Amino acid sequence: xxxxxxxxxxxxxxxxxxxxxxxxxxxxxxxxxxxxxxxxxxxxxxxxxxxxxxxxxxxxxxxxxxxxxxxxxxxxxxxxxxxxxxxxxxxxxxxxxxxxxxxxxxxxxxxxxxxxxxxxxxxxxxxxxxxxxxxxxxxxxxxxxxxxxxxxxxxxxxxxxxxxxxxxxxxxxxxxxxxxxxxxxxxxxxxxxxxxxxxxxxxxxxxxxxxxxxxxxxxxxxxxxxxxxxxxxxxxxxxxxxxxxxxxxxxxxxxxxxxxxxxxxxxxxxxxxxxxxxxxxxxxxxxxxxxxxxxxxxxxxxxxxxxxxxxxxxxxxxxxxxxxxxxxxxxxxxxxxxxxxxxxxxxxxxxxxxxxxxxxxxxxxxxxxxxxxxxxxxxxxxxxxxxxxxxxxxxxxxxxxxxxxxxxxxxxxxxxxxxxxxxxxxxxxxxxxxxxxxxxxxxxxxxxxxxxxxxxxxxxxxxxx
Amino acid sequence: xxxxxxxxxxxxxxxxxxxxxxxxxxxxxxxxxxxxxxxxxxxxxxxxxxxxxxxxxxxxxxxxxxxxxxxxxxxxxxxxxxxxxxxxxxxxxxxxxxxxxxxxxxxxxxxxxxxxxxxxxxxxxxxxxxxxxxxxxxxxxxxxxxxxxxxxxxxxxxxxxxxxxxxxxxxxxxxxxxxxxxxxxxxxxxxxxxxxxxxxxxxxxxxxxxxxxxxxxxxxxxxxxxxxxxxxxxxxxxxxxxxxxxxxxxxxxxxxxxxxxxxxxxxxxxxxxxxxxxxxxxxxxxxxxxxxxxxxxxxxxxxxxxxxxxxxxxxxxxxxxxxxxxxxxxxxxxxxxxxxxxxxxxxxxxxxxxxxxxxxxxxxxxxxxxxxxxxxxxxxxxxxxxxxxxxxxxxxxxxxxxxxxxxxxxxxxxxxxxxxxxxxxxxxxxxxxxxxxxxxxxxxxxxxxxxxxxxxxxxxxxxxx
Numbered sequence: 001x002x003x004x005x006x007x008x009x010x011x012x013x014x015x016x017x018x019x020x021x022x023x024x025x026x027x028x029x030x031x032x033x034x035x036x037x038x039x040x041x042x043x044x045x046x047x048x049x050x051x052x053x054x055x056x057x058x059x060x061x062x063x064x065x066x067x068x069x070x071x072x073x074x075x076x077x078x079x080x081x082x083x084x085x086x087x088x089x090x091x092x093x094x095x096x097x098x099x100x101x102x103x104x105x106x107x108x109x110x111x112x113x114x115x116x117x118x119x120x121x122x123x124x125x126x127x128x129x130x131x132x133x134x135x136x137x138x139x140x141x142x143x144x145x146x147x148x149x150x151x152x153x154x155x156x157x158x159x160x161x162x163x164x165x166x167x168x169x170x171x172x173x174x175x176x177x178x179x180x181x182x183x184x185x186x187x188x189x190x191x192x193x194x195x196x197x198x199x200x201x202x203x204x205x206x207x208x209x210x211x212x213x214x215x216x217x218x219x220x221x222x223x224x225x226x227x228x229x230x231x232x233x234x235x236x237x238x239x240x241x242x243x244x245x246x247x248x249x250x251x252x253x254x255x256x257x258x259x260x261x262x263x264x265x266x267x268x269x270x271x272x273x274x275x276x277x278x279x280x281x282x283x284x285x286x287x288x289x290x291x292x293x294x295x296x297x298x299x300x301x302x303x304x305x306x307x308x309x310x311x312x313x314x315x316x317x318x319x320x321x322x323x324x325x326x327x328x329x330x331x332x333x334x335x336x337x338x339x340x341x342x343x344x345x346x347x348x349x350x351x352x353x354x355x356x357x358x359x360x361x362x363x364x365x366x367x368x369x370x371x372x373x374x375x376x377x378x379x380x381x382x383x384x385x386x387x388x389x390x391x392x393x394x395x396x397x398x399x400x401x402x403x404x405x406x407x408x409x410x411x412x413x414x415x416x417x418x419x420x421x422x423x424x425x426x427x428x429x430x431x432x433x434x435x436x437x438x439x440x441x442x443x444x445x446x447x448x449x450x451x452x453x454x455x456x457x458x459x460x461x462x463x464x465x
Numbered sequence: 466x467x468x469x470x471x472x473x474x475x476x477x478x479x480x481x482x483x484x485x486x487x488x489x490x491x492x493x494x495x496x497x498x499x500x501x502x503x504x505x506x507x508x509x510x511x512x513x514x515x516x517x518x519x520x521x522x523x524x525x526x527x528x529x530x531x532x533x534x535x536x537x538x539x540x541x542x543x544x545x546x547x548x549x550x551x552x553x554x555x556x557x558x559x560x561x562x563x564x565x566x567x568x569x570x571x572x573x574x575x576x577x578x579x580x581x582x583x584x585x586x587x588x589x590x591x592x593x594x595x596x597x598x599x600x601x602x603x604x605x606x607x608x609x610x611x612x613x614x615x616x617x618x619x620x621x622x623x624x625x626x627x628x629x630x631x632x633x634x635x636x637x638x639x640x641x642x643x644x645x646x647x648x649x650x651x652x653x654x655x656x657x658x659x660x661x662x663x664x665x666x667x668x669x670x671x672x673x674x675x676x677x678x679x680x681x682x683x684x685x686x687x688x689x690x691x692x693x694x695x696x697x698x699x700x701x702x703x704x705x706x707x708x709x710x711x712x713x714x715x716x717x718x719x720x721x722x723x724x725x726x727x728x729x730x731x732x733x734x735x736x737x738x739x740x741x742x743x744x745x746x747x748x749x750x751x752x753x754x755x756x757x758x759x760x761x762x763x764x765x766x767x768x769x770x771x772x773x774x775x776x777x778x779x780x781x782x783x784x785x786x787x788x789x790x791x792x793x794x795x796x797x798x799x800x801x802x803x804x805x806x807x808x809x810x811x812x813x814x815x816x817x818x819x820x821x822x823x824x825x826x827x828x829x830x831x832x833x834x835x836x837x838x839x840x841x842x843x844x845x846x847x848x849x850x851x852x853x854x855x856x857x858x859x860x861x862x863x864x865x866x867x868x869x870x871x872x873x874x875x876x877x878x879x880x881x882x883x884x885x886x887x888x889x890x891x892x893x894x895x896x897x898x899x900x901x902x903x904x905x906x907x908x909x910x911x912x913x914x915x916x917x918x919x920x921x922x923x924x925x926x927x928x929x930x
Contacts (some may be wrong), residue, residue, distance in 0.1 A: 044699075061700075062732075084890055086892060088733070111892065112890070112893055115890075118889065137883075138884075138886065139695075139886070139887075141695065141696045141698075141700050142890075147699060150700065151635065151700075153636075154635045154636040154637070158630055158636065161623060168528045171622050171623065172920055174921065175708075175930075176641060176685075176723055177710075177723050178930065179928045186660045187658075188658075188660075189658055192655055193652075193655075193712035194653045194655040194684065198651075198712060213712065213926075214925070214926065220641075230920075230930070231615065233607075234509075235526075235527025235615065236490065237528075242707065243707070247658035247660065247663060257679075267527075268488070268507045418602075418929075418930055424583065424584070425580075426576075426579045427551060427576065427577030428551045428577055455640075456640040460678060460679070461679065462680065463642055463643065463644045463680070463683045465691075465883055
């Protein structure tokens with residue numbers, strides 16, 4: 001049985017144990033700083049100031065945004081000790097005249113030199129623009145900007161797992177490979193073995209290259225929702241966090257070919273309001289926790305982040321789709337196509353003073369087959385989009401059609417008979433949503449281009465590394 | 466900055482907040498059981514015993530292995546209340562004559578009936594064999610066996626994140642799509658857009674279907690290691706947990722086409738011993754924590770799991786590759802091919818009394834180009850395999866070649882120039898490993914067939930759902 005108290009106790013003990021190692025990461029040195037004690041750190045020189053008798057080196061090891069100032073007596077300086085080099089420093093912790101923690105070096109070892117003139121693309125005391133940094137994907141984690149984003153991304157991931165764990169949600173690893181194609185609207189990637197010998201060896205009558213390996217055409221997932229529903233109808237509340245794929249030919253600051261989606265399915269979910277409250281709680285939890293764990297990173301990514309957004313203290317607004325359209329007409333932000341385009345989404349966020357806003361009760365024709373019709377209006381479905389600053393849509397969700405016969409009449413393919421059959425035995429009402437992790441990072445950190453929210457972005461014409 | 470104390474405090478507050486909801490999952494009811502209090506649960510009837518005046522229903526909602534016994538007065542019984550039906554029960558918590566917590570129902574609502582004769586494949590009071598359950602992938606989370614395995618899998622995932630978080634390792638989302646093909650030894654899947662219109666629209670001179678979308682041939686990842694190394698050389702210790710792929714034409718109880726790999730890269734890693742100690746600590750942490758959180762699940766999956774394995778108290782053994790070969794010769798477990806086959810791996814575990822054993826210092830020809838040569842013998846590399854009961858190899862790792870020129874001479878493809886260049890600027894010694902999550906589950910739980918360790922297994926000729 002899951003026992004929180006013993007878990008936290010053990011976790012603490014475990015933690016104490018691990019800090020008794022030989023050297024410490026800088027985050028730990030800063031947390032447990034004891035002036036006068038010996039310390040040993042390893043990292044990279046981010047800045048170097050040479051004075052008469054002393055050299056000041058700012059060293060960072062990736063464990064936090066902060067740099068530890070190292071005081072190096074001139075006799076310990078070697079030619080290899082430059083900006084960008086990796087170093088191992090032994091010394092004593094001290095306090096600077098300004099009260100800042102610093103390490104007075106007694107031994108300096110340069111592990112790997114860095115000759116900037118030999119092609120290193122970054123310079124000290126320089127804020128390189130994100131477009132420039134993006135040209136050096138393999139080296140860009142060495143910049144302050146990208147390393148802070150990657151730390152925030154790692155923390156958000158942790159907070160997501162903690163949120164669901166505290167609510168006893170099951171973490172389900174939904175598959176990347178799937179034989180379902182009906183959700184991608186044609187924008188899917190297909191998968192085949194690369195090796196011709198494997199294909200030949202497996203070839204049977206009536207099979208082609210697309211179907212020979214798995215026995216059916218196989219795609220990269222566009223959503224884990226249908227799979228989550230299968231587990232939810234046996235085990236209750238579930239979530240998944242993992243990569244999903246779109247083969248769109250679209251290049252924009254908001255689109256990737258491979259991106260992370262957080263999806264959850266709530267068992268015994270009877271109303272959109274129940275789903276909205278849960279989503280609002282999740283988002284506020286992630287925002288608040290991340291401000292605690294990564295304050296320095298957030299400020300470093302964008303100075304605008306130094307204050308928490310005002311909407312954290314307020315209830316999210318809700319508009320019906322029809323109300324939203326009325327507002328947009330009055331604002332003269334119109335759209336010749338159905339649904340809401342990006343400009344309209346951002347206009348609605350603006351209308352709500354820059355706070356996230358739920359758009360609910362969507363026209364049935366604009367949404368997927370599995371969404372539940374509104375009881376009082378069968379032209380509408382119990383669907384929601386959550387719109388947020390910078391990105392517009394950040395969450396999409398709905399109550400699911402739980403009536404066997406009604407779902408049967410709307411099923412787009414016989415391949416989904418398994419999905420229909422979930423409703424046949426011990427059925428329950430469920431609702432769920434998907435949240436784009438990269439867009440969450442954009443909104444939280446003020447990152448204009450989605451390609452800077454993850455370590456190895458993939459988009460049309462680019463799959464480097 | 467990451468602040469553990471405030472985090473745990475906030476986490477607790479958050480947790481208290483969430484249990485004030487209207488109904489509780491059964492795991493919470495059992496934890497906070499207050500006899501005499503009102504309670505409300507929702508779940509599925511796993512067993513039903515009808516007596517003269519009372520009906521006894523065992524209800525489970527997936528939140529834990531335990532079932533809550535519900536006492537239902539006969540007048541509340543309806544025809545729909547059967548094995549497999551989903552129910553919403555309101556009542557009062559009480560204690561059975563045997564001291565067991567039970568819920569005396571005051572209101573019983575059947576949410577979804579379950580007509581076994583209408584094709585429901587499972588029966589009450591029956592232990593269905595795993596091969597039978599596997600035929601009903603979409604329904605199998607409704608069985609005790611598979612739901613316990615999925616809970617253990619979810620817990621292990623949580624413990625893994627907690628382990629690395631306590632050590633301040635960065636969680637990196639390495640990409641699924643990659644243009645690297647050199648590690649898969651030909652056994653890779655390739656990826657293309659499915660839509661012919663997209664392909665036509667993007668087609669340019671000199672491109673074919675394989676390269677048109679990304680500009681280079683694109684594969685599903687076989688390992689995140691090389692990408693991890695890029696981040697490790699800018700930010701220190703890193704790990705990743707996610708799906709990897711093999712397009713092998715092999716059907717066995719140990720192979721899948723899509724499986725999860727935990728990979729970590731240790732910055733400033735100077736010796737195999739340092740790596741071994743870390744791997745041993747990780748494995749023991751996961752085993753010990755999971756026994757705490759999922760004791761009932763472990764016993765339910767396999768009665769042999771009721772006791773922790775004896776080796777948890779001991780240091781893992783280490784054998785060099787040459788020593789291992791000598792032992793196998795003496796035992797007459799021979800192999801016409803190079804390396805160790807499955808029979809030999811298990812014979813070595815057996816030689817170590819069923820405890821995990823590290824095999825170190827492998828012949829260079831058997832291992833990958835990026836492994837560091839042993840200083841005292843350049844025919845060997847600083848590589849390790851960890852062998853475990855049931856599965857044999859469960860972890861593979863090595864120190865990485867950190868000498869620029871030596872790596873350059875061994876680089877299998879120009880496409881990997883970025884990997885070489887990581888060593889050019891501020892280089893550090895690193896080492897890392899990959900651990901198969903499904904094989905860990907097999908070893909921990911005594912699961913013979915790997916297809917039962919994850920919710921939606923994919924193997925040659927099977928990608929159902």
